[in-house]
Amino acid sequence: AFRSTYGDNTVVVLHNLTGEQLSxxxxGLGVPVSAVSGYTVATGGKPRLTRDAVVLPPWSSTVLR
Structure with missing residues (x-):
């Protein structure tokens, strides 16, 4: 994960470079996240937030805020 802060805003970028869904x-992200700000996927599907996890589709990158 990559984390960057600008003023009061922090974004987290996660990459799933596997062919399997990843949770x-x-x-463990170290900062609270409340929304998916953007994503790109190679195989379809969408990243999603559950109560305890971020679920990433295969071959995807996700920006959280």
């Missing part, structure tokens, strides 16, 4: 524990 990332939200607590």
């Amino acid at each position: 990332v524990d939200r607590a």
Whole structure:
């Protein structure tokens, strides 16, 4: 994960460079995230936030805020 802060705003960028769906524990990101700001996927599907995790489709990049 890549994290960057601009003023009071922090974004987290996650990459899933595997051919499998990936689940990332939200607590492990180090900052609270509340929304998917943008994403790109090679195989279809959409990233999503659950109560405890960020679910990333295969071959995707996701920006969270």
